[in-house]
Amino acid sequence: MADIWLPSLKTATPQEGFDLATKMARVGVKVTQPSAEIRDKLRAAYDQDTAQLIASSQVIAIHFQTVAAANNYWRD
Amino acid sequence: MADIWLPSLKTATPQEGFDLATKMARVGVKVTQPSAEIRDKLRAAYDQDTAQLIASSQVIAIHFQTVAAANNYWRD
Amino acid sequence: MADIWLPSLKTATPQEGFDLATKMARVGVKVTQPSAEIRDKLRAAYDQDTAQLIASSQVIAIHFQTVAAANNYWRD
Amino acid sequence: MADIWLPSLKTATPQEGFDLATKMARVGVKVTQPSAEIRDKLRAAYDQDTAQLIASSQVIAIHFQTVAAANNYWRD
Amino acid sequence: MADIWLPSLKTATPQEGFDLATKMARVGVKVTQPSAEIRDKLRAAYDQDTAQLIASSQVIAIHFQTVAAANNYWRD
Amino acid sequence: MADIWLPSLKTATPQEGFDLATKMARVGVKVTQPSAEIRDKLRAAYDQDTAQLIASSQVIAIHFQTVAAANNYWRD
Numbered sequence: 001m002a003d004i005w006l007p008s009l010k011t012a013t014p015q016e017g018f019d020l021a022t023k024m025a026r027v028g029v030k031v032t033q034p035s036a037e038i039r040d041k042l043r044a045a046y047d048q049d050t051a052q053l054i055a056s057s058q059v060i061a062i063h064f065q066t067v068a069a070a071n072n073y074w075r076d
Numbered sequence: 077m078a079d080i081w082l083p084s085l086k087t088a089t090p091q092e093g094f095d096l097a098t099k100m101a102r103v104g105v106k107v108t109q110p111s112a113e114i115r116d117k118l119r120a121a122y123d124q125d126t127a128q129l130i131a132s133s134q135v136i137a138i139h140f141q142t143v144a145a146a147n148n149y150w151r152d
Numbered sequence: 153m154a155d156i157w158l159p160s161l162k163t164a165t166p167q168e169g170f171d172l173a174t175k176m177a178r179v180g181v182k183v184t185q186p187s188a189e190i191r192d193k194l195r196a197a198y199d200q201d202t203a204q205l206i207a208s209s210q211v212i213a214i215h216f217q218t219v220a221a222a223n224n225y226w227r228d
Numbered sequence: 229m230a231d232i233w234l235p236s237l238k239t240a241t242p243q244e245g246f247d248l249a250t251k252m253a254r255v256g257v258k259v260t261q262p263s264a265e266i267r268d269k270l271r272a273a274y275d276q277d278t279a280q281l282i283a284s285s286q287v288i289a290i291h292f293q294t295v296a297a298a299n300n301y302w303r304d
Numbered sequence: 305m306a307d308i309w310l311p312s313l314k315t316a317t318p319q320e321g322f323d324l325a326t327k328m329a330r331v332g333v334k335v336t337q338p339s340a341e342i343r344d345k346l347r348a349a350y351d352q353d354t355a356q357l358i359a360s361s362q363v364i365a366i367h368f369q370t371v372a373a374a375n376n377y378w379r380d
Numbered sequence: 381m382a383d384i385w386l387p388s389l390k391t392a393t394p395q396e397g398f399d400l401a402t403k404m405a406r407v408g409v410k411v412t413q414p415s416a417e418i419r420d421k422l423r424a425a426y427d428q429d430t431a432q433l434i435a436s437s438q439v440i441a442i443h444f445q446t447v448a449a450a451n452n453y454w455r456d
Binding site: 241242243246250275276278279281282283284285286288289290292293296297301302303 | 347360370373
């Protein structure tokens with residue numbers, strides 16, 4: 001995690017902001033379980049589990065709130 | 077997901093904003109489980125599970141907060 | 153869901169705002185499980201399940217945040 | 229629920245605001261399960277279940293955000 | 305709970321704000337389960353349960369949002 | 381916890397803000413379960429449990445909202 005993955009919250013469009021929120025949700029998992037090997041193994045389980053898919057969607061939604069505010073809702 | 081599905085957070089009415097929030101919640105699931113076939117199979121389970129229906133409603137509520145703020149609560 | 157159920161976020165009082173938030177939480181379930189028959193059957197289970205009652209209360213709380221902000225907290 | 233239980237979000241102190249948030253969280257349960265008899269029976273279970281106690285505390289926290297904002301954080 | 309435990313949301317530092325948020329999360333549990341004896345018994349279970357520890361951390365995070373806003377993020 | 385771990389919410393970059401949010405989420409667990417020995421033992425379980433990894437990611441997301449607002453979204 002030493003490299004720069006989050007230089008800015010600014011994005012050109014809402015959709016790019018959604019992609020950024022998705023990335024932030026994934027990094028939030030990665031900082032707790034840094035092993036890519038274990039995460040890949042775990043993924044096989046959770047992407048078939050709707051409760052966890054919905055929970056993932058919720059984390060994206062929370063990050064998207066932040067990204068959207070940072071971009072002034074792309075109103076400018 | 078290469079096409080444009082979220083060009084703007086602006087909607088004409090609160091109800092259209094609610095529809096957009098619903099769409100965003102679904103895309104949040106889709107980015108984690110991209111297979112439409114698997115999602116359809118999973119849907120058969122979760123739309124009979126009230127805990128997951130409530131969780132889905134919660135993700136919509138979070139996205140609706142963002143959409144409503146982006147539209148200045150349709151006060152203008 | 154073609155009819156207009158959310159024309160505005162404005163309400164006369166906080167309590168009417170709470171009622172609106174409750175309605176929004178329910179519509180959030182309805183858009184995922186559109187069958188009234190299935191929802192009625194499911195209701196028999198979940199309204200005896202405190203974890204789900206609390207989860208429902210949480211969705212209402214999130215929507216109420218939005219409705220309250222839209223009404224400038226009924227301060228005017 | 230026909231009587232007035234939420235005439236205003238204004239409270240004199242943060243602590244009264246916390247009490248109001250607690251009340252709002254309970255009403256959120258009540259609107260889903262209106263039977264006091266059933267709620268009393270259910271309470272015997274959930275007030276011994278820490279997961280549900282924490283979930284209740286979370287709903288209070290969300291409502292308290294709203295009440296605190298409505299009172300301008302009691303800064304005036 | 306008759307005594308004054310929340311006279312103000314103002315704290316001198318972010319860290320004291322975090323402590324206050326922790327206290328608010330605990331009081332949110334206490335108002336639902338007022339018996340200290342039962343809470344002590346329950347604590348033995350939940351402080352070994354990571355899911356509940358994470359849930360507790362989440363309630364603190366929500367209250368900290370409120371406390372931080374009340375203190376204008378300690379920017380002044 | 382007597383030492384100063386949260387002197388400020390200001391960070392130089394969004395990414396440092398994310399790191400701070402991660403730390404805050406962990407401290408939120410630590411205040412409930414202060415024993416490092418028990419937390420280490422528990423960690424062995426939860427970092428293999430995707431539901432808990434997602435829940436951890438969510439707590440980070442909530443704290444990141446606060447940190448981002450405190451830094452005016454690093455727009456200045």
